[in-house]
Amino acid sequence: MKMNKILLAAAGLVLLASQAFAQVQLNGAxxxxxxxxYSKWFDEFxxxxxxxxxxxxxxxxxxxxxxxxxxxxxGASDGPMSDAQLNEAKAKQGTNILHIPTVLGAVVVxxxxxxxxxxxxxxxxxxxxxxxxxxxxxxxxxxKKLNPKLSLPSRAILVAHRSDGSGTSFIFTDxxxxxxxxxxxxxxxxxxxxxxxxxxxxxxxxxxxxxKQTTGxxxxxxxxxxxxxxxxxxxxxxxxxxxVEPSFKSVTLAAEGVKNMPEDLRVSITDAxxxxxYPISGFTWLLVYSNFKxxxxxGAFVKFLKWAMTKGQGYATGLYxxxxxxxxxxxxxxxxxxxxxxxxxxx
Amino acid sequence: xxFNRNVLPNKEEKKGLFKKIHLSNNIGDFVFERLTLLFAVSxxxxxxxxxxxxxxxxxxxxxxxxxxxxxxxxxxxxxxIFGALPIIxxxxxxxxxxxxxxxxxxxxxxxxxxxxxxxxxxxxxxFLVELLAGIPSVVYGLWGVFVLVxxxxxxxxxxxxxKLGFLPFFNGAPYGFGLLAAVIILSxxxxxxxxxxxxxxxxxxxxxxxxxxxxxxxxxxxxxKIVLADSRSGILGATMLGLGRAIGETMAVTMxxxxxxxxxxxxxxxxxxxxSVIANEFTEATSELYLSSLVELALVLFVITIIINxxxxxxxxxxxxxxxxx
Numbered sequence: 001m002k003m004n005k006i007l008l009a010a011a012g013l014v015l016l017a018s019q020a021f022a023q024v025q026l027n028g029a030x031x032x033x034x035x036x037x038y039s040k041w042f043d044e045f046x047x048x049x050x051x052x053x054x055x056x057x058x059x060x061x062x063x064x065x066x067x068x069x070x071x072x073x074x075g076a077s078d079g080p081m082s083d084a085q086l087n088e089a090k091a092k093q094g095t096n097i098l099h100i101p102t103v104l105g106a107v108v109v110x111x112x113x114x115x116x117x118x119x120x121x122x123x124x125x126x127x128x129x130x131x132x133x134x135x136x137x138x139x140x141x142x143x144k145k146l147n148p149k150l151s152l153p154s155r156a157i158l159v160a161h162r163s164d165g166s167g168t169s170f171i172f173t174d175x176x177x178x179x180x181x182x183x184x185x186x187x188x189x190x191x192x193x194x195x196x197x198x199x200x201x202x203x204x205x206x207x208x209x210x211x212k213q214t215t216g217x218x219x220x221x222x223x224x225x226x227x228x229x230x231x232x233x234x235x236x237x238x239x240x241x242x243x244v245e246p247s248f249k250s251v252t253l254a255a256e257g258v259k260n261m262p263e264d265l266r267v268s269i270t271d272a273x274x275x276x277x278y279p280i281s282g283f284t285w286l287l288v289y290s291n292f293k294x295x296x297x298x299g300a301f302v303k304f305l306k307w308a309m310t311k312g313q314g315y316a317t318g319l320y321x322x323x324x325x326x327x328x329x330x331x332x333x334x335x336x337x338x339x340x341x342x343x344x345x346x347x
Numbered sequence: 348x349x350f351n352r353n354v355l356p357n358k359e360e361k362k363g364l365f366k367k368i369h370l371s372n373n374i375g376d377f378v379f380e381r382l383t384l385l386f387a388v389s390x391x392x393x394x395x396x397x398x399x400x401x402x403x404x405x406x407x408x409x410x411x412x413x414x415x416x417x418x419x420x421x422x423x424x425x426x427x428i429f430g431a432l433p434i435i436x437x438x439x440x441x442x443x444x445x446x447x448x449x450x451x452x453x454x455x456x457x458x459x460x461x462x463x464x465x466x467x468x469x470x471x472x473x474f475l476v477e478l479l480a481g482i483p484s485v486v487y488g489l490w491g492v493f494v495l496v497x498x499x500x501x502x503x504x505x506x507x508x509x510k511l512g513f514l515p516f517f518n519g520a521p522y523g524f525g526l527l528a529a530v531i532i533l534s535x536x537x538x539x540x541x542x543x544x545x546x547x548x549x550x551x552x553x554x555x556x557x558x559x560x561x562x563x564x565x566x567x568x569x570x571x572k573i574v575l576a577d578s579r580s581g582i583l584g585a586t587m588l589g590l591g592r593a594i595g596e597t598m599a600v601t602m603x604x605x606x607x608x609x610x611x612x613x614x615x616x617x618x619x620x621x622x623s624v625i626a627n628e629f630t631e632a633t634s635e636l637y638l639s640s641l642v643e644l645a646l647v648l649f650v651i652t653i654i655i656n657x658x659x660x661x662x663x664x665x666x667x668x669x670x671x672x673x
Contacts, residue, residue: 032630059631060630061629061633065633079633158520163601163606165424165627165629165630165631167631187425188426189425190424191424191631192628192632193424193425194421194423194425194608195607199607200605200607202627206602209492213492213496213500214523
């Protein structure tokens with residue numbers, strides 16, 4: 001009997017002790033696209049500091065919803081929150097939400113021409129008209145004009161797009177909306193849109209499967225996916241009039257070329273200015289409360305954000321993401337420094 | 348004596364019976380009875396709760412679109428116009444066509460297994476059929492993408508459009524991905540379910556039925572016909588289970604159907620199903636109305652399933668009555 005009591009007391013002590021030394025734990029949820037680099041970051045960060053950050057890749061929509069409801073410590077999204085969503089979040093949580101870009105993603109236009117021909121050149125208007133169903137044959141005069149060297153067949157163009165809602169589709173349709181007025185008014189931009197023509201494939205692999213299997217198909221996939229799987233992609237004409245091959249470098253250049261970056265960093269960088277910039281790319285953001293309620297959490301997360309902007313960026317290219325340009329990192333660091341906890345500066 | 352009566356109560360006695368048990372302090376029986384009642388009611392409550400929750404979450408879209416949600420044919424998340432007609436159409440057409448292919452095949456296989464096959468063949472064949480039922484749907488999907496779709500594109504569709512191209516059902520460009528691929532993959536998926544249940548139903552028909560028929564001079568085929576007639580309500584139940592699986596199937600279908608909300612008579616054209624739309628778009632749906640419309644789609648699917656099940660029950664019931672009278 002006595003022995004039992006001692007054991008019980010010991011167990012209680014252990015429990016108390018473990019609570020006292022419990023490490024700071026943060027929970028986040030959101031976009032699937034950056035999930036790979038986020039889990040690498042959180043892993044490395046835990047090894048260095050002991051702070052545990054959990055991330056659930058439930059999709060951008062879920063990330064925005066959860067950060068609005070306050071069920072997570074931070075969210076993540078491939079598309080920026082709208083003003084209405086920001087207002088709703090502020091009304092519910094009593095604090096603003098900051099958009100902190102973390103890495104860049106890009107979308108490549110992939111295709112399958114007879115004989116495995118490489119080096120297709122396209123510009124925005126032509127691409128938009130293909131996806132609008134206005135250009136239906138590969139030997140259309142407009143495609144021919146851009147590709148005098150290729151032997152284009154008189155074959156129907158089959159369009160392939162994502163059927164699942166995704167940040168990839170958002171960046172792609174955002175680009176088409178910028179380069180084609182007709183696309184903007186008829187279809188618009190979004191994670192899912194009402195596609196005028198074509199077949200839908202689920203995920204990057206679904207679209208890539210459609211392209212690989214059927215000669216004459218054109219579609220779009222994430223740059224990271226294309227690089228890892230050796231998928232052929234087209235060179236896109238940028239604003240400066242050059243045909244640019246998608247690469248981590250040309251994507252970072254696109255972010256660098258943004259003039260008048262807005263203060264809240266909610267910006268689309270598709271069809272960017274600047275030499276050598278690839279036009280179909282975009283940020284992915286962490287959604288962070290500008291005022292934390294818990295001191296320990298605020299301290300840990302600010303520390304993490306600072307780390308992600310410096311050391312963390314070094315992991316990007318290895319995991320097939322484009323790192324942020326220095327100009328953007330500077331702006332982010334300013335944002336991070338403005339985070340408060342209960343109105344006071346974070347230590 | 349009392350105990351014996353307790354074992355097989357008739358309906359009138361039931362009420363008083365449990366009172367007696369209660370009075371005689373048989374707590375175990377009492378608790379057991381209440382517990383099973385609780386479980387039975389909880390199933391009912393769960394269904395009601397699901398319907399209610401879905402109705403609540405989709406109120407926004409129900410108020411906004413009303414009936415045009417069912418009759419509209421534009422599904423545009425950007426402009427927030429949601430009409431689900433092509434999606435409902437795709438769901439029902441793909442499932443019904445799949446059933447039309449699978450049902451005769453399944454019954455044929457089941458009759459062979461239950462009535463004709465020698466036992467050395469029946470055991471492994473039954474095992475294989477049940478194995479088919481256990482394959483995860485994503486595996487069917489992969490098989491569809493890599494084997495079925497190329498086969499349809501290179502052989503089936505060119506052949507059909509060559510021979511039957513004058514019909515609107517077999518018109519269009521042969522891409523492989525589309526309604527036809529979905530129908531075929533669904534029919535393969537529901538086949539094992541219908542087959543294994545039908546086989547069990549056929550086997551449960553007393554041997555005396557067959558023997559009596561044979562003794563009266565019936566041929567084997569005529570005897571089988573009698574057995575089939577005996578088990579038709581069971582076969583109908585199996586069919587409904589198959590239809591249920593086809594309607595709710597998500598992964599395999601979305602991988603091959605082409606995912607476009609489109610009403611077209613041609614089997615070669617892409618289509619879309621309700622379960623696929625929900626699975627595809629739910630994670631990235633950001634606006635309230637969009638989410639609400641997706642939930643309404645789930646509600647429509649739920650109601651359609653209930654209607655189909657209800658109709659099936661009604662059919663079985665009316666057939667049973669006719670059978671008894673006849």
